Amino acid sequence: QSALTQPASVSGSPGQSITISCTGTSSDVGSYNLVSWYQQHPGKAPKLMIYEVSKRPSGVSNRFSGSKSGNTASLTISGLQAEDEADYYCCSYAEEVFGTGTKVTVL
């Protein structure tokens, strides 16, 4: 199973919105709504931010939102804050495959 494809990096200024894409195939992202997103700060374990494409776990800011169209899922961070600077990974749970990861930089 090949890794899902994400852009290597995305950047934005504080207060702006950014979107990270996660492209798979009709066998993973396209077939199931079990797409999740994880935030990882340096030296820390990943943290669940979005599950089932667009649902937020308890305690996660509503500035984080998810969507999916066809074989591509997306994570949008609105009102970008300095603390959002981290690596982000998508995951197709059904196929147990992660994305390549995206480094988010807050300018």
Add this chain to the structure above:
Amino acid sequence: EVQLVESGGGLVKPGGSLRLSCAASGFTFSNAWMSWVRQAPGKGLEWVGRIKSKTDGGTTDYAAPVKGRFTISRDDSKNTLYLQMNSLKTEDTAVYYCTTSSGAYLGAFDIWGQGTMVTVSS
């Protein structure tokens, strides 16, 4: 408190073996499907393998790079997950995390350990 704590990492020579453990607490371990995920230095997350609960058959699945060399097992009486790694290669160098879904969030890994570092080097 829901918690996963990995142990057993260290330095091992190529071709060697190592066994990692993951102690679980704060949730019903025996009902959980448990996974190992690794992260090579400076690289992304890579799913390593998974073991289902005994209720669901207790079967295992592995990523292609580790199949035939790694074995996942569990001891529900000790609330502990294991990863036996044999024939280790330099490319197995990584932080190894155990992870699972609490059941609160469908199809997502919401419980993670802190990770344990495995270095394969001569």
